Amino acid sequence: MTGTTTLASVHAAPRVRRARRRTPWIDRIAYGTVLVLLLLAVVGPLIAPHDPYSVDLGQALRAPSGEHLLGTDGLGRDVLSRALAGTRASILGALMAVAGAALIGILVASIATIGGRWVDDIVMRFCDITLSLPVMVMALGVAVALGPSLRSAVIAMVVAWWPGFARIARAEMRTVITSPYVEAARVLGAGRWRLMTRHVLPNSLDGVYVQATLEIGGATLIMAGLSFVGAGAQPPSAEWGAMVETGSRYLTSAWWISVVPGLLITLTALAFALTGDSLRTRNHPDAALS
Amino acid sequence: MTPSTPEATPILDVRGLTKTFGGRRAPQRAVDDVSFSVGPGAILGIVGESGSGKSTTLRCVVGLERADAGEVLFDGQPLAGADRETRRRFRRDVQMVFQDPYSSLNPRMTVEAIVGEGLDIHRAAATKQARRDRVVEVLGLVGLEATVLDRFPRSFSGGQRQRIAIARALAVGPRVLVCDEPVSALDVSVQAQVVNLLLDMQQRLGLAVVFVAHDLALVRHLCHDVMVMQHGVVVENGPCAGVFDDPQHDYTRSLLAAIPIPEPDRDRARRAEAASARRSA
Numbered sequence: 060m061t062g063t064t065t066l067a068s069v070h071a072a073p074r075v076r077r078a079r080r081r082t083p084w085i086d087r088i089a090y091g092t093v094l095v096l097l098l099l100a101v102v103g104p105l106i107a108p109h110d111p112y113s114v115d116l117g118q119a120l121r122a123p124s125g126e127h128l129l130g131t132d133g134l135g136r137d138v139l140s141r142a143l144a145g146t147r148a149s150i151l152g153a154l155m156a157v158a159g160a161a162l163i164g165i166l167v168a169s170i171a172t173i174g175g176r177w178v179d180d181i182v183m184r185f186c187d188i189t190l191s192l193p194v195m196v197m198a199l200g201v202a203v204a205l206g207p208s209l210r211s212a213v214i215a216m217v218v219a220w221w222p223g224f225a226r227i228a229r230a231e232m233r234t235v236i237t238s239p240y241v242e243a244a245r246v247l248g249a250g251r252w253r254l255m256t257r258h259v260l261p262n263s264l265d266g267v268y269v270q271a272t273l274e275i276g277g278a279t280l281i282m283a284g285l286s287f288v289g290a291g292a293q294p295p296s297a298e299w300g301a302m303v304e305t306g307s308r309y310l311t312s313a314w315w316i317s318v319v320p321g322l323l324i325t326l327t328a329l330a331f332a333l334t335g336d337s338l339r340t341r342n343h344p345d346a347a348l349s
Numbered sequence: 350m351t352p353s354t355p356e357a358t359p360i361l362d363v364r365g366l367t368k369t370f371g372g373r374r375a376p377q378r379a380v381d382d383v384s385f386s387v388g389p390g391a392i393l394g395i396v397g398e399s400g401s402g403k404s405t406t407l408r409c410v411v412g413l414e415r416a417d418a419g420e421v422l423f424d425g426q427p428l429a430g431a432d433r434e435t436r437r438r439f440r441r442d443v444q445m446v447f448q449d450p451y452s453s454l455n456p457r458m459t460v461e462a463i464v465g466e467g468l469d470i471h472r473a474a475a476t477k478q479a480r481r482d483r484v485v486e487v488l489g490l491v492g493l494e495a496t497v498l499d500r501f502p503r504s505f506s507g508g509q510r511q512r513i514a515i516a517r518a519l520a521v522g523p524r525v526l527v528c529d530e531p532v533s534a535l536d537v538s539v540q541a542q543v544v545n546l547l548l549d550m551q552q553r554l555g556l557a558v559v560f561v562a563h564d565l566a567l568v569r570h571l572c573h574d575v576m577v578m579q580h581g582v583v584v585e586n587g588p589c590a591g592v593f594d595d596p597q598h599d600y601t602r603s604l605l606a607a608i609p610i611p612e613p614d615r616d617r618a619r620r621a622e623a624a625s626a627r628r629s630a
Contacts, residue, residue, distance in 0.1 A: 239453035243517065246411050247467040248440030257466075261457045 082337070089333035096327055099146040100154075107140035111297045120313045130315040132305060134295075142319050144297040148209060150327060152291075152298075153278035156216035161271045163217065164224025165264065171225070172232040172259065173251045183229065186222035194219045195281055202290040209298065212282055212291035220274070227270050231263035238262075265342055273335025276328035283324045299324050358425050359386035360557045361410070361443070361525055366419035368402075368409055379405040381581040382419070387574075389524070392551060392558040394572035394589070396565055396604065402581035403561040404448075407529050410559070411445050441471050444518035446547075448530040450510035454502040460513055461498040464488065467521035487516040490553075491546060508539030512546065519550060525557045526550075533563070544571065565608050569593050577601045 104111070108128070115135035123130040129139040171182040189197070194216075201215035235241060241258050249257070285291035286300030294301060299320035306316025368380040380402040387393045395403045408414040410421055421428045423439050431439075444467075447453035454463055464484045467473070474480035485495045491512040502510055511531060518526060531547065532540040548571060551558050562568050568575055568589070575592050577585040577600065584598045596602045606623055610616040 239447045239449060240455040242413050243445065243447060243453050243514070244455075244466065245413060246440070246443075246445045247517075247521065248437065248470050249466070250470075253470065257458070258455055262455065 086333065086337040089330045089337060092326065092330035093334050096146065096150055096330065099143060100150040101147075103143040103146040107137070107143045109137035109140040111136060111140040111144040112295060120309060120316075122313070123315055129319050130313065132302075132313070132316045133309055138302075138315055138319050141297040141302060142299070142323055145299045145302060145320060146323070148292055148296065148298040149279055149282060149300070149324070150275075152209060152213050153216075153275050153282050153327075156213045156220065156282065157271050157275050157278050159213070159217035160220035160274075161224045161267055163221040164226075165228045165260075165267060167221065167225040168228035168232055169255055169260070171229050172236055173255060179229075183226070186225050189219070189222040190226070192219075195284060198281060198285060199288070199290055202285055207290045207293060209286075209292040209296070212285040215285070215290075216278060216281060220278070223274075224267055224270065228263065228267050231266050232259050235259050235263045269335055269339045269342060271335075272338055273332060276331030276335070279324060279327045279331070283320075358388075359422075360389045360424055361559070362386040362422035362425070363406075363410060364420050364422070366406060366409055366421070367417050368405055368414060369417055378581050380409065380416075383578070383581070383583050384419075385576050385583070385586065387525070387557045387559055389557055390551075390555045391574065392560060392572045394568035394575040395559065395561045395578060396563060396568055396575060397578035398563065398604075400580075401578040403563075403578055404529050405581075406578070407445070407527050407559065407561055411443060411527055437471070441467075441473075441521045442523050443525045443527060444521065444523040446511070446514055446518050446526065446528040446531045449534045450507055450514050451534070453514050454510055454517075456502055459499050459501060460484075460488070460493075463502070463513060464516045464520050467517065471521055473521060483520060484516075487520045488513075490519060490550065491516045506539075507535045508543060511535060511543050515543075515546065515550065519554070523556065525559070527559045529561050530563070531560075532567075540567075547571075565593075565604055577604065 113136065115131075118127070118131050118135035119133055121127055121131040121135075127137050127139070129137075129142065132138055132141070167182055167186075171179040174182070197219040198212070198215040201218050202211045205211035205214060236254070236259055241254060244254055244258055282291060283298075283300030283303065286298050287304045289304070292298035292301045294305065302320040303317045303324070306313070306318075306320075309316055363386065364384045366380055366383045367378070369376045369378050371377045383402070383406055385393065395406065397403050405414060409416040409419075423435075423443070426435060428436070428439060458466075461481065461484050464487060465474070465480050468480050468483060474483055481498070484498065488495065488497065493509065493512055493516065497505075497513075502513070505513065515531075526547075528547065532543050535543060544567060547558070547560075550556060560568065560572060572589050574587065575585075575589045576583055577592070577598065579600045585592055585596065585601045592601065593605065596605055606619075610619065
């Protein structure tokens with residue numbers, strides 16, 4: 060009996076170490092937070108305990124209690140309800156801004172890639188110029204010029220943000236377009252449209268996706284910033300940046316009005332940044348930040 | 350092996366091909382006034398050390414690089430300034446097999462999409478079913494089962510990948526196959542299989558083949574004609590038997606001397622002889 064056991068253990072295949080490491084716990088928390096935030100952006104207004112817009116001056120500036128879990132603001136509106144309702148404007152706004160910027164960036168990068176050296180030079184120098192301006196300053200300028208509103212803020216961010224995506228996409232496309240499988244398609248007689256849509260685009264967008272995730276956090280921050288200075292969402296709309304601004308007048312007496320949306324902004328920015336970084340590490344283990 | 354027939358019109362006739370890289374400041378002439386021709390059904394080997402301009406020559410011929418000078422005649426017609434239809438036919442009739450089968454297959458396309466792409470481009474299959482049938486047929490030619498259709502390149506070995514790449518080239522029914530060191534990236538154990546596959550295809554389909562290699566033993570086994578290049582210049586050109594048995598150029602001789610003889614005693618004796626010849630010189 061013992062002999063059999065020994066033989067079996069000798070012949071047992073050595074356990075193969077799994078190539079991929081386990082996802083670190085902090086990344087899991089980030090993924091979870093992102094999911095919850097996205098969910099809130101969809102259902103937030105529905106699960107709000109009070110109407111986020113109903114003014115009740117008699118209930119103004121109440122501290123957190125059983126009736127108003129996170130207190131009320133200067134007009135007696137429920138802070139929790141407004142924060143939940145604000146998820147939609149803040150996060151979906153940021154998502155739209157990043158999606159728009161990524162889309163335009165990819166489009167411009169595609170044109171630069173197939174357009175030949177002159178087109179490439181002109182387009183990319185234009186991107187460099189745009190990139191040399193701080194995003195906030197540029198977005199602020201555009202938003203104010205368009206007239207302050209949530210929509211202007213989104214458009215302003217797309218305008219300020221696309222060159223970053225164009226740069227990333229173009230760098231990847233330049234590598235892919237010289238790869239042998241693209242050359243093989245060229246020898247077969249594939250036209251530019253087919254080369255781009257079948258070969259270059261599907262193989263060069265990983266970096267853009269990761270960057271987009273990484274930037275959603277930053278976009279939430281800028282979005283809130285634009286609203287805070289009055290260039291984005293306008294009162295009375297429930298939006299985190301605007302809420303922080305409204306509450307700043309009562310910071311010493313009713314801290315919860317500003318602190319609640321402020322914490323949410325921080326949480327969102329952090330969660331998306333960590334998620335993006337985690338995705339980047341998975342895609343390219345060498346490019347990990349730490 | 351059928352010998353090349355010089356009296357027939359060459360299917361591919363390259364004249365005075367020249368390509369310079371590196372701009373005005375530091376020009377590097379990669380290909381310098383190279384001319385050759387390949388008859389229908391003939392196999393031409395191009396040999397030379399790394400950087401001798403073999404690959405660049407091929408790339409200029411198939412249009413991946415724009416040549417600075419020279420012309421390519423296909424079926425007796427010059428390609429430069431040719432009409433759309435002639436170019437289309439060239440794109441279909443001249444196909445290429447690349448060196449590295451790991452990077453020459455799009456990782457996000459299935460085998461069916463890879464092999465069928467040429468059929469789409471040239472609208473060679475009327476229906477989806479016709480396309481699939483043709484893809485299965487060519488896969489069969491290169492020794493792959495129809496069950497691989499929906500799989501992606503990553504699940505194949507190097508040799509299998511190169512078979513897929515060959516199937517892709519053959520799918521559109523070319524008359525010329527241009528191979529850029531098609532086996533040098535493969536394991537030695539599968540090199541022979543792929544070479545024999547190429548030879549088999551050449552004979553069955555009557556293809557003209559241009560075969561770039563640095564393995565001279567392979568070229569001798571495979572080719573009718575051979576062209577020896579050094580520093581972008583053709584130093585020797587002619588039927589394989591003649592060039593290998595009676596090399597005229599020093600460079601060809603040194604290349605031939607570098608082929609190991611698979612008999613240790615003879616190999617050692619030849620090396621000793623060569624060494625003493627060097628000493629006395």
